[in-house]
Amino acid sequence: MxxxxxxxxxxxxxxxxxxxxxxxxxxxxxxxxxxxxxxxxxxxxxxxxxxxxxxxxxxxxxxxxxxxGSDGAATVGKPATAPSATAGPDSPSAALERRTVTPGRPAAGPAATAAEVGRAYPVDWSAHCGLQYLPFAGRMWQAGTVRATPQNLPGPQGPGSGPPVVPGYATLTGPDSLRFEAPGWLDRPVTLTPAPDAPGCA
The missing domain is CATH 1.20.58 (Methane Monooxygenase Hydroxylase; Chain G, domain 1)
Structure with a gap:
């Protein structure tokens, strides 16, 4: 009151x-x-x-x-879970897009001192000796498993030129581990480690 x-x-x-x-x-x-x-x-x-x-x-x-939404029944709400933002060495990165070559300007990646772990660099992997050895960031890398060369690959000067290259991305996943992936060209990533010896063909 x-x-x-x-x-x-x-x-x-x-x-x-x-x-x-x-x-x-x-x-x-x-x-x-x-x-x-x-x-x-x-x-x-x-x-x-x-x-x-x-x-x-x-x-x-x-x-x-x-x-x-289907029957109107009430259910206890659950917090939404976001998908993991990290991918394993053999998991493709969903954010990467299919690349093509730029005639006369091959993508070779960064210099040895500029390579950052976890960053994907555009790289054209020459496949004239098969997908076995890849030079990247001042080192030679060797694939753990030799992969079959995809069909209809472009060359350094575009389609119809040679030798064939795989336009993709190379990502350092650790000091001595490298992942190469090429959306639209390879169905899964290739895991590489430093080559113990200089290859006869690269």
Whole structure:
């Protein structure tokens, strides 16, 4: 009850008592009227509090439940899980796109001191000796498993020129591990390690 309401009821009570003493009060006794008003006010406050409580509970329950779009059944919501951003040495990188050669400008990768682990560099892998040895970042790398050479490969000067090259990407996955992948040309990555000896053909 505010101070203004309290003062108003106090004035009404005093006026009612004066009327009662003078015999002119025809309505209900002032004390009974004050009690009745207080009860009505408490009932209204209680009802409002109940409505507010129900609204809060409904909001909380709604946030905690998910709804199945097929049948409308409520299910407990589960946090979404994001796919892993890292890929293993034999897993293709989804972000890489199919490359083509730039005639007269073969992609050979960075210099030895500029190669960064985890960064994919455009590389044209010459396949004239098969996909076995790859020079990259000042070192010669050897494939763990020799892969078959894809068909219809372009050459350094574009389609129809030779020798054939595989346009792709080379990524250092560690100090002594390299991954080569060529979306659209190879179905899976090639894992390479430093070659122990100089190859006879590369």
């Amino acid at each position: 505010s101070t203004e309401d309290a003062e108003r009821e106090a004035r009404a009570l005093r006026a009612g008592l004066r009327d009662l003493m003078d015999g002119e009060h025809a309505g209900p006794a002032p004390v009974e009227e004050v009690i009745r008003r207080g009860r009505n006010r408490r009932r209204m406050a209680g009802a409002a509090a109940g409505v507010l409580t129900c609204a809060v509970l409904a909001s909380v329950i709604g946030l905690g439940l998910g709804f199945n």
